[in-house]
């Protein structure tokens with residue numbers, strides 16, 4: 001074969017290749033395994049022919065590399081001048097979600113307490129009978145201890161029925177002064193209805209320090225209720241009983257729908273029940289090894305579903321658990 005003529009042909013082909021595909025075709029044709037050159041190289045017998053053929057191969061390889069670089073540069077130039085992107089065109093709109101009403105309310109409560117200098121806690125949902133009941137001074141005969149009211153794993157473990165065990169955990173973890181709020185899920189063996197669900201959320205607060213009074217409790221709850229429901233709200237207390245507080249009270253917040261005049265939501269009383277509260281019972285201090293003569297404090301517990309319901313006027317609590325977007329999109 002005529003190495004020189006072959007080389008000339010190949011270089012012309014490379015020169016005329018205008019696309020990456022054409023260049024590839026030239027490479028296969030002149031340097032590929034079945035190319036004339038490769039055949040000839042396989043059959044070569046004398047040194048001189050070998051050198052001539054190899055020189056041709058090198059020249060063709062160089063030309064291919066150079067042409068490839070040229071084509072790439074040309075393509076880049078073309079893209080830079082022709083592929084113009086109008087960055088002012090509107091993009092594709094992505095569907096935007098929103099926070100679940102329970103999450104919204106939880107964050108409001110957390111913010112309100114952080115603003116008061118409280119620590120936010122998250123405690124275990126599987127709790128021992130000792131922390132869920134005993135250390136909170138529940139009487140041995142208290143109805144909540146029954147298997148009909150509470151989910152038991154075994155004799156000593158339950159799904160916590162309230163966030164109140166957080167009080168014991170924080171009091172055992174360190175010395176007062178303590179200002180904490182604990183938020184999370186609690187569980188009770190209730191049938192599902194418009195107002196009850198076997199899983200729900202509570203927030204539990206505890207303040208233990210020197211010289212705290214019911215007035216401090218009232219001011220604290222007022223602050224949080226106003227964060228949740230607006231600056232016009234008032235708070236009142238009714239006496240009640242809880243094992244771990246003495247005195248125990250139930251705080252009410254004035255109804256925001258009627259402004260306290262009386263309506264369907266507040267059952268014509270002008271007030272809406274918020275949960276439970278009270279001054280920490282001396283037995284609780286004793287159960288965690290603190291001196292009740294030295295320390296004073298208050299505690300409170302409220303449901304988050306209730307708060308979300310009242311904020312958004314949601315008539316049926318099940319909406320908060322069903323995950324139906326048609327309902328949740330409204331909040």
Ligand code: DAH
Nearest residue numbers: 162242276277278299300301
């Ligand atoms: N744990 C009570 C409940 O679930 C609510 C409660 C009442 C919490 C009084 C408290 C409290 O911290 O002091 O019904």
